Amino acid sequence: MRPEIEPDGQKRTSYIEEARRAQIIESAIETFAELGYANTSLARIAERVGISKGVISYHFAGKAELMEQLVEQVYREITRFVLPRMEQETTATGALRANIRAVAAYMRDQPARLLALGEIFNNLRTPDGKRRYGVVSNEPIYAARAEQFRLGQQTGELRPFDPLVMSITVQDAIDGMFAYWVTYPDHDLEAHADELADLFVHATRAERPGGTGTP
Template sequence: MSRETVGMIFEAAVKVFAERGFDRAKMDDIAREAGVAKGTIYYHFTSKDELFTALMNHGLQKMKEYVRRRMDEVKQPTLKLRGLLEAEVSYLFQHGTFAKLLLAEVWSSNERQYEFRAHIHELESIIREVLEVGIQEGDFREINATETSIAIFGAMSVTVLQEVFRDIHLSGEELANTRTTPVVDMLEMLLHQGILKN
């Protein structure tokens, strides 16, 4: 099966899962949405659970790669933090349906929680790395980088989700192009709380 077909299945699956929830989504619905036979899906994924896990792992891996690329474009820790936050916001806006699914479904069972939390920890660790370098270089104050990275990731994710639901009629690209406010607000909050040095 071509990557293009798998991509179509993932695209259809994220839409169906987000609209109906994992429990009510059916493989027939996903096959219909993707324009493929149900057997085509089962050729690669033995169950709905396996498809869901593959879909979320794929999306989270792409998000990590996107965030790292954007962050690596600059060297100064404050600029890295800005680039990282902008990348997170941009990715989640561009993949708004995935963002909804991520926050709505990944904590719904112990098995899923364990698998997806590993990816979330990696995203949080990227933020932690930037904070730790900034502390070492004197750009950031002495803080608990682990707890702060978790708080930043959580706050940004929830903020994006609220924006996605509020402007559900806008496409992902439109949201990404018009919504820089969460990044600005987050950086202002960090400055106000004394995490970043003025």
């Protein structure tokens, strides 16, 4: 069944089609995480679902579009998981700590999703040979965290520093935490997250006269 056409010419996706697309994306996540980029093909993804490769081609223009949709979905899921936990906090340092802890919790629950992202980020290229993802794909994350740092500086809670540099540094530390945990699954991920949170809270908060940090 082909998508119905709206009056404005746009395709309207049915519930059944959306469910099939979601199923294919889930299969792609599992396949990338288990087999890696080089060994993941549309045929292998289809085999895991129990469908023909042609069914995937019906829903996605090709492997590249499937990967892009996968990345967008996982980013939305991470945002939905992390943001509410940050919004419960009333201080910049509280939000920073909640951010790091929430990402670690998501890592613990959804390692396959992050492994799949890593495979795609490290390997997917544009037709001219450039990496499809990388620093540019993290720009919204950098910008959002940098804005939180700026607000904390405006209230006097945080010391003066370059918000963008600190934001990038925090993200690199989070990515490193995941890479280490994946390599050593017995590593205490929650304790690692708490140490990172303490580190960056101390690195960013303003100090009272006499060198005592704010609570």
